[in-house]
Amino acid sequence: MSKAPDKPVSSSQRALHELREKIFAGDLPAGSDHLESELAGLLNMSRTPVREAVLTLEGQGLLELRPRKGVRILPVSPEDMAEIYDVLTELESLAAQRAAEAGYDADALRLLTEAIDDMDVAIAEQDLEAWAAADDRFHAELVHLGGNSRIAGIVGMMIDQVRRARKTTLFMRPLPTQSNEDHRQVLQAIASGDATLARAVHRRHRQHAKSIIVSLLAKHRLRYL
Amino acid sequence: MSKAPDKPVSSSQRALHELREKIFAGDLPAGSDHLESELAGLLNMSRTPVREAVLTLEGQGLLELRPRKGVRILPVSPEDMAEIYDVLTELESLAAQRAAEAGYDADALRLLTEAIDDMDVAIAEQDLEAWAAADDRFHAELVHLGGNSRIAGIVGMMIDQVRRARKTTLFMRPLPTQSNEDHRQVLQAIASGDATLARAVHRRHRQHAKSIIVSLLAKHRLRYL
DNA sequence: GCATTTATTTGCGTATGCATTAATACATCC
DNA sequence: GGATGTATTAATGCATACGCAAATAAATGC
Structure with a gap:
């Protein structure tokens, strides 16, 4: 370079x-x-x-x-996490829907695909840091493909707010294998142009992530991260 | 005072x-x-x-x-308006849903009710400025009742961004009588605790507002406001 | 004339100093 | 001894000054 x-x-x-x-x-x-x-x-x-x-x-x-x-x-409380994941759920779901409506071809979806593949590799190697980085790339690229710059900006802000908190919880839970299954389904729906499905699947993905994290924090009595 | x-x-x-x-x-x-x-x-x-x-x-x-x-x-283009209304649609819909789930009593919904009544008065008096002010109060109170402070903040920002633009389009379209019908339906759904309905009705309300505005801008060839 | 270089202006980024005001410590009174 | 008032400290809010770099104007060469 x-x-x-x-x-x-x-x-x-x-x-x-x-x-x-x-x-x-x-x-x-x-x-x-x-x-x-x-x-x-x-x-x-x-x-x-x-x-x-x-x-x-x-x-x-x-x-x-x-x-x-x-x-x-600013510390992040479990209530904050819930708020943030709710915002992510709503906005990213729309982004997934719009990405599907846009009818991108395989080439346009390359970054998304690569991010998913990277997560697979990271999971296989049990490299959680690498997984988190690829996960970030997936979600950033998704909202980018969604075509709404404001959504991209807001989602970025929200993810920044949970960065620290997520890092600590990352090592407290099982490998996110199911998570990447979700990602593939979202990609599949986008590639096939099924906007309704893309939206629904991604929504479920984020809602699931929210419940995982929130219950994890409750279980460990973590009030501030 | x-x-x-x-x-x-x-x-x-x-x-x-x-x-x-x-x-x-x-x-x-x-x-x-x-x-x-x-x-x-x-x-x-x-x-x-x-x-x-x-x-x-x-x-x-x-x-x-x-x-x-x-x-x-910053000027606001029709594309910006579309982006902003999409964000408002998603986030306010969730707020409406959550407000309904919260099970507020009539007293807790007073500000919401008053805003709607004020809009009726404003429409009757053809006072569009007053209508817009009451409309703002309705939406601000709705997201407040939704209980997600981040959503409230983001929605406030988005509304600020369209303020100027909305003011000019305000006088280019018929009286927003239908709009207040929507508001009443949302209030009704929240009061009766029907979260799914509240969400659906409010979503339709915002989507309708978006299409009104966007087509209005297209019709008048307004590129920047 | 036109292009390229040089000089000049001007707006911004940053440092610095001062005045304001909130927080803390202290003293005095009841 | 507790409370209230006063003094001291210290962090911030803001004005100001200055150097640098970009934009503009001027000048020189072709």
């Missing part, structure tokens, strides 16, 4: 990306408070770009600004 | 509210570009709080930051 010698990325953007990463990595743990100056020091920049990044991240629901107490990394 | 003598609202918040209002009022027209310094001058403050407000508004999809060309007030 040819690369530009160096892309001069602005401090604001760097703050945005690095803070996101640190939140996902648990480097900035859920529920923790951080002063603007602390974050600025952490990233070796002044407060200004940090403030801008933090403003944006607040809009994405990843943290909360509490004047004089610092920015709080 | 008793009021605090004066609430010292921050400049950032003032910028946020005033810019929003100016966008909705068409004071900052769709598609227009504005330099940060221009907006700062307009609001009598420095660039800093303006930048913060603009960042937030970008996240809400009301404007776009194009460095060196100014912030552009």
Whole structure:
């Protein structure tokens, strides 16, 4: 891959990306408070770009600004998970329907297919991280094919909000073999142009995921992730 | 109403509210570009709080930051309208369903009922502005009763995005008498606890609204609002 | 004339400093 | 001893300044 010698990325953007990463990595743990100056020091920049990044991240629901107490990394409760999965269920179902209506050919569905294959491989190798990454790609590509940019954006935001939480629950449950069966059915329905089926199957898929996660959190008494 | 003598609202918040209002009022027209310094001058403050407000508004999809060309007030195309109404259809339908499942009594449904009554009055008086305001209240209260805060937030954002556009189309179509029939049916279904019906009726309501608006825009060749 | 290069302007990104105000510690009074 | 008022601290909100890069204008070469 040819690369530009160096892309001069602005401090604001760097703050945005690095803070996101640190939140996902648990480097900035859920529920923790951080002063603007602390974050600025952490990233070796002044407060200004940090403030801008933090403003944006607040809009994405990843943290909360509490004047004089610092920015709080938002924890995700089981109720939050339920809310988020409900949103995903509704919006992704429509995306699946629309993708089926669009009548994509096999080539256009390649990314979707690859993601599913990758998940199979990951499951066989018991590589849950790789599975999660491929799962993300599947759902991102699905909403992309759905053709509604707002849905794609919202779904992305919601998935970001559950990223941390999902990572911890990932290792608490059996291998998601059934999940990939669902994915294949969705793909099948889209490829055959059956919009109603695509919608129904994907809806069931997400509802099932929701119940799995929610009951898992309840079982382990996990209130905040 | 008793009021605090004066609430010292921050400049950032003032910028946020005033810019929003100016966008909705068409004071900052769709598609227009504005330099940060221009907006700062307009609001009598420095660039800093303006930048913060603009960042937030970008996240809400009301404007776009194009460095060196100014912030552009985002126009809404017919395709955007279609996207937005699709999102509203999916998310509000679930809210209606959940509201019905929650089993609210008549008192809890008072705001919803009042909004409907207000719309009847507004229609009788041919006061479209009042009708639109009451319609907003109906939909806001519906998603509130749905109990999913994220849905409420997203729906609010989407409605903000179509505000300007809706205002102009409002006077191009017949009185929305049928619309309020739908509202009553939704209320009825919620009051009687029929979640499936509530969902179905509201879905039809929003889909109908979408087709009305989209065909209206097509008919009048309105590409950007 | 047209294109290409150079100069100039101008808007933005970021750092910095200050004033404001909330939170905390302290002191005083009942 | 508890409560209320005051002082101190410290974090934020905002204004300002400055350097850089992009856009525009000017100039030079062909």
